[in-house]
Amino acid sequence: MIVDKKGKAQRIYHDEVELSRLDNWQSPETQIRYPIKWQFNLPKLNLELTITPYLKQQKWQTTVNYWEGAISVSGH
Numbered sequence: 001m002i003v004d005k006k007g008k009a010q011r012i013y014h015d016e017v018e019l020s021r022l023d024n025w026q027s028p029e030t031q032i033r034y035p036i037k038w039q040f041n042l043p044k045l046n047l048e049l050t051i052t053p054y055l056k057q058q059k060w061q062t063t064v065n066y067w068e069g070a071i072s073v074s075g076h
Helices: none
Strands: 018-026 033-042 047-053 071-075
Antiparallel strands (some): 018 033, 033 047, 047 071
């Protein structure tokens, strides 16, 4: 769902979204490559966003290792 400034919600379907991986980060410990930077486009709403991490190395090492961290979003 996309919600506009006035609170109106619009359903978005998976085939309407364009998502491209722009960058990876590789863990020096495990050699696993994590996608960390994305281009998100929604042409029907003229929405183009770039999602970028503040830091590349934001891997959590717990029972299950995964990448999670602070990001910035830019675009229009």
